[in-house]
Amino acid sequence: MSTKFIKSKFWVEDIKEEMMAEVPISVVEPWQKDKELKYVGKPESRKDAYDKVSGTAEYTFDKSFSQIAVAKTLRSPYPNAVIKKIDVSEAIKNKNVLGILTPDNCKDNDWYSGTSKLLDKKVRYNGDEIACIVAETEQDAEEALRLIKIEYEILPHVTDLEKAKLDTAAKINDHELKPREYNRGNLEEGLKEADIIVEDKFSTSVAVHNPLEPHCSVVKWDGEKLLVFDSTQGIWAVRDTVASQLGIPASNVRVIKKYMGGGFGGKLECGKYTVMAALLSKKIGRPVKIVLDRKEMNQAVGNRPSSVQELKIGAKKDGSITAISHNAYGTAGAFPGSAGCSWPARSLYKCPNMKLVDTTYYINAGKDRPFRAPGHVQGTFAFESIIDEAAEKLGMDPIEFRVKNFTAVDPDWNGPYTSKLLREAYIAGADKIRWKENRKKAGFGGGIVKTGYGMASQIWWGGGAPPSYAILKLNWDGSAELVSGTQDIGTGTYTILAQIVAEVLEIPTRKINVVLGDTGVCPFGAMSGGSMTAPSVGPAARDAAEKMLSKLKSAAAAILELSEDKLEYSEGVFSSKDDRSKTADFSKLFGHFREGVLVTQGAREANPEGYAINTFGAQFAKVDVNTLTGKVCVKHVVAAHDIGRVLNRKTLNNQFHGGIMMGLGFALLEERVIDNYTGKLLTTNLLDYKLPTIIETPEIDVIIVSEEDNKVNNIGAKGIGEPAMIPTAGAIANAVYNAIGVRIKDLPITPDKVLNALASKNN
Amino acid sequence: MKNFKYIQPKSLSEVKKYFSDNHSVLYAGGTDVLGLVKKEVYNYENMIDLKSVPDLDKVEEVKGKGLKIGALVKISEIAESEIIKNKYTALSDAAQKVASPQIRNMATLGGNICQRPRCWYYRDDYACLRKDGDYCYAEEGENKYHAVIGGSPCFIVHPSDTAVALMALDAVFNIFDGNAEREVPISEFFVQPDEDVYLENILKPYEVLTSVFIPEQKNKVSRFIKFAERDVWDFAMASVAVKVEKNGNKITGGKIILGGVAPIPWYDEKINKGISGLTLDEKSIDEFSKLALQDAEPLSKNGYKITLARNLIKMILSEI
Numbered sequence A: 001m002s003t004k005f006i007k008s009k010f011w012v013e014d015i016k017e018e019m020m021a022e023v024p025i026s027v028v029e030p031w032q033k034d035k036e037l038k039y040v041g042k043p044e045s046r047k048d049a050y051d052k053v054s055g056t057a058e059y060t061f062d063k064s065f066s067q068i069a070v071a072k073t074l075r076s077p078y079p080n081a082v083i084k085k086i087d088v089s090e091a092i093k094n095k096n097v098l099g100i101l102t103p104d105n106c107k108d109n110d111w112y113s114g115t116s117k118l119l120d121k122k123v124r125y126n127g128d129e130i131a132c133i134v135a136e137t138e139q140d141a142e143e144a145l146r147l148i149k150i151e152y153e154i155l156p157h158v159t160d161l162e163k164a165k166l167d168t169a170a171k172i173n174d175h176e177l178k179p180r181e182y183n184r185g186n187l188e189e190g191l192k193e194a195d196i197i198v199e200d201k202f203s204t205s206v207a208v209h210n211p212l213e214p215h216c217s218v219v220k221w222d223g224e225k226l227l228v229f230d231s232t233q234g235i236w237a238v239r240d241t242v243a244s245q246l247g248i249p250a251s252n253v254r255v256i257k258k259y260m261g262g263g264f265g266g267k268l269e270c271g272k273y274t275v276m277a278a279l280l281s282k283k284i285g286r287p288v289k290i291v292l293d294r295k296e297m298n299q300a301v302g303n304r305p306s307s308v309q310e311l312k313i314g315a316k317k318d319g320s321i322t323a324i325s326h327n328a329y330g331t332a333g334a335f336p337g338s339a340g341c342s343w344p345a346r347s348l349y350k351c352p353n354m355k356l357v358d359t360t361y362y363i364n365a366g367k368d369r370p371f372r373a374p375g376h377v378q379g380t381f382a383f384e385s386i387i388d389e390a391a392e393k394l395g396m397d398p399i400e401f402r403v404k405n406f407t408a409v410d411p412d413w414n415g416p417y418t419s420k421l422l423r424e425a426y427i428a429g430a431d432k433i434r435w436k437e438n439r440k441k442a443g444f445g446g447g448i449v450k451t452g453y454g455m456a457s458q459i460w461w462g463g464g465a466p467p468s469y470a471i472l473k474l475n476w477d478g479s480a481e482l483v484s485g486t487q488d489i490g491t492g493t494y495t496i497l498a499q500i501v502a503e504v505l506e507i508p509t510r511k512i513n514v515v516l517g518d519t520g521v522c523p524f525g526a527m528s529g530g531s532m533t534a535p536s537v538g539p540a541a542r543d544a545a546e547k548m549l550s551k552l553k554s555a556a557a558a559i560l561e562l563s564e565d566k567l568e569y570s571e572g573v574f575s576s577k578d579d580r581s582k583t584a585d586f587s588k589l590f591g592h593f594r595e596g597v598l599v600t601q602g603a604r605e606a607n608p609e610g611y612a613i614n615t616f617g618a619q620f621a622k623v624d625v626n627t628l629t630g631k632v633c634v635k636h637v638v639a640a641h642d643i644g645r646v647l648n649r650k651t652l653n654n655q656f657h658g659g660i661m662m663g664l665g666f667a668l669l670e671e672r673v674i675d676n677y678t679g680k681l682l683t684t685n686l687l688d689y690k691l692p693t694i695i696e697t698p699e700i701d702v703i704i705v706s707e708e709d710n711k712v713n714n715i716g717a718k719g720i721g722e723p724a725m726i727p728t729a730g731a732i733a734n735a736v737y738n739a740i741g742v743r744i745k746d747l748p749i750t751p752d753k754v755l756n757a758l759a760s761k762n763n
Numbered sequence B: 001m002k003n004f005k006y007i008q009p010k011s012l013s014e015v016k017k018y019f020s021d022n023h024s025v026l027y028a029g030g031t032d033v034l035g036l037v038k039k040e041v042y043n044y045e046n047m048i049d050l051k052s053v054p055d056l057d058k059v060e061e062v063k064g065k066g067l068k069i070g071a072l073v074k075i076s077e078i079a080e081s082e083i084i085k086n087k088y089t090a091l092s093d094a095a096q097k098v099a100s101p102q103i104r105n106m107a108t109l110g111g112n113i114c115q116r117p118r119c120w121y122y123r124d125d126y127a128c129l130r131k132d133g134d135y136c137y138a139e140e141g142e143n144k145y146h147a148v149i150g151g152s153p154c155f156i157v158h159p160s161d162t163a164v165a166l167m168a169l170d171a172v173f174n175i176f177d178g179n180a181e182r183e184v185p186i187s188e189f190f191v192q193p194d195e196d197v198y199l200e201n202i203l204k205p206y207e208v209l210t211s212v213f214i215p216e217q218k219n220k221v222s223r224f225i226k227f228a229e230r231d232v233w234d235f236a237m238a239s240v241a242v243k244v245e246k247n248g249n250k251i252t253g254g255k256i257i258l259g260g261v262a263p264i265p266w267y268d269e270k271i272n273k274g275i276s277g278l279t280l281d282e283k284s285i286d287e288f289s290k291l292a293l294q295d296a297e298p299l300s301k302n303g304y305k306i307t308l309a310r311n312l313i314k315m316i317l318s319e320i
């Protein structure tokens, strides 16, 4: 047997997962450092670039069928209420209204860890789902929703985090949210040992994913079988949730996702809308499409929780940190979720004594979902801010202070890292932005526009893990098809997988078709989250390709009547090392086979035992702060990271540019605003929820300090989607302080806060 | 969104007949009014498209007198016009700062002046004062973007950038009431909420702003400066338009209008009294700017606007 089962343990999005995985027993050797690769690492354009740019790429949003009907959801206008009566009689009068779901149809459909239903008579936030109507057109459905008459018993609500902490706050959910506490050494002792102590309080706003493509599904029944097109980062999660919600075998549900306009974590789980569309479609016997509008996307499909972080750090005169205390609280909405953000404090530096507490409170608002490096983005901002404060108090350069507290082992359990080139990242980044020459004392200099430099570090998981599988089919003409149940959510997965196969089989990427995102035809592949995809699926693809090469080699040996070690392979042709005239190319090989296709299956190998697998990096920001308007303008960001091997320079840069812009938005612009009096959401569109635009884009330099991390997996790569965003906000915030000499501790750093801070500094 | 009828009148005099009841609205570029119906702020039954009325989209120089800009002229055309840039710079500056390139290509000058407020309560399903409710949600709610002066009982800020510039330039509006055209100076066009909380200007629903006349600005220089959180696709947190006559580095006369701080483009008495005679040096400008918004009554979250507006005055005067 060439595979075995293991219990695979890995970190994904702040949660330690355990999954049974089938892994290869004999592991493919990683490419060595000096091996020149022909495809992997090259800046290949995306395989789907033409389709996307020309508009021929069909997104879920574009999908349609003849006879398709459209569903729309009725959402609660109140933040906390009980529905006493629902009268749908007027709504269903119109002949164009085809079907309706209300809480009465959904009694068995548990949602939110069993604390609610798919449609519930208790509504806990403005936007909570109440009913869903399917009609001939979107307009018919919308009009019908308006005709549903509901009698509510309105309950007191709380949307303000500080009020939610009070014992007197309205009860929102019976499920108890327990604080998460982590202790190492003895905090009090550590603080006693310290020569200096800095203490501060930071906060961050709720941020919303807002991908360009809305959350949407198109569903169609074929007898007992259900076809689901979904804009999702996890086809298996959607399949399994839909199957269990509908009480049908998983094998009857086929989920397909081909092109996607972004997710950022907000599409990792199955949405209520998909299940509602499937139920309605079954009811009316027609395909159904459901698309959320921008308001619904801001209300109901996840967010990054808010945080208030009280931090205290003790350090000795020589700069060594003796103690860290991090007391954080935040809200993840009205249902069980987590606002935890203490991981950076726990893992970035060496520190013998610490106490970290994360507490989550309910408010009457939409539930959180993983959002590009959950917890780490807000945690890193605050922690790297106080690290700068400590460095300043000690009179040390921020980088020097960080290097002083560098840890070569995972401080949690003292295990070694597979690789950690954080110091190299500091050097490369500082060099590029000319840190030493450019960075002045905080608030230095006069003038209206003040320039500042800041930096922050990053740690994340992202090494990938089994299980992930890939099937490779090689055709008689030397073209191949790689099939895996992961998805390309816009990151370039189609392209890098083709590059990996091309590297092994030495055939051009244009001859490799990559099929992803279809539970009906693909073996299981990683979800597109946690920076897991490339380092989980990539090695499986390589394993499949290597198996194919062995298969071909053995065939060639048989046909040429030579032993395998006498054969050489290059670009589709086997030849005898001793006699160059003896060759066998694909057509020759396939001419001797009965089948026109050869098939192999590859699997992601087990992670190495006894190592911590992480990504590291540092980002450096140059900002201009206009002291008359309070505007922060980011001029330059240098990102220097250790992420193992670069698989494709173009898609890597894309990820970094996107991540940095998202970090910039989080630092300077984005904020979900709820009106506390009514408990309703105010930022329901992209004018009021301010995403950064192209005009805010700074000069960006991406430096990769790692060549490969061959302990991690057979392609030596780690994930980059999340690392790209984690340190940006911290670097910008530190740069703003460096520019104006006052620290803005509450994100986003908007002009009003800067003006107010400057005013109080001058008084 | 509810269904509506789309009507293309062939002449100005035809417009009024579609307003026999209260369910019609004028439609120019549609960038604002479509948003209003989509969000169901209003459920208009008829959209009367002014684009089908001829001759409303002309820019005409009237020799020695000034410039007449048709209400249907696109904001992008104004932003690109050399004449406007050279002679009526404040308007050119303002047009360039409106929204985003895509919107400027659709939006018209008349629509920009007559666009409805952006208060986020008003634009969503809150039955606030301006929508016939009995409560202003912003007054004690999320009012970071709201008015610091002239607000009560409704604290919107006027959203138009061009209106601020046009006020500094003493524009005159030509209005067609269904029978005849009349001239209204811009200073009499906008309406404060204490006068009428439902409308932002004097127009009756069927009245058409046909053109804007800007008198010749001999010996005068004008500028407009806007500040928003985003440099594009965002409304002003505050803006300033100035028009001055200078003798050396002394201002001999002029006007300053503030945007983003009040429900109408704001003429601040104190600062306008003080402008004549101002010497354009740093210290005098600094002192002068403090005259602005002395009577402001900021709400809980918008006090920064006073500093911001004063700083913008400093910035614009030091560049003029």
Ligand SMILES: Cc1cc2nc3c(=O)[nH]c(=O)nc-3n(C[C@H](O)[C@H](O)[C@H](O)COP(=O)(O)OP(=O)(O)OC[C@H]3O[C@@H](n4cnc5c(N)ncnc54)[C@H](O)[C@@H]3O)c2cc1C
Pocket: A687, B025, B026, B027, B028, B029, B030, B031, B032, B033, B034, B035, B050, B071, B072, B075, B097, B098, B099, B100, B103, B106, B107, B108, B109, B110, B111, B112, B113, B114, B115, B116, B159, B160, B161, B162, B203, B207, B208, B209, B210, B233, B234, B235, B236
């Ligand atoms: C995302 C976004 C950002 C924006 N940012 C800015 C900004 O930064 N600065 C800024 O100034 N504006 C901004 N706007 C507003 C935009 O400039 C206006 O929507 C536009 O100018 C309106 O012009 P329109 O021709 O499309 O008007 P329409 O939408 O057609 O009409 C707007 C209103 O004016 C009335 N109206 C139109 N023409 C006439 C007329 N001739 N006579 C009488 N009434 C008339 C209509 O009945 C309607 O009530 C923004 C809009 C959006 C959507």
Ligand code: SF4
Pocket: B117, B119, B120, B121, B122, B128, B129, B130, B131, B135, B136, B137, B138, B139, B146, B153, B154, B155, B156
């Ligand atoms: S400011 Fe005006 S428009 Fe906004 S909520 Fe108050 S009354 Fe309504």
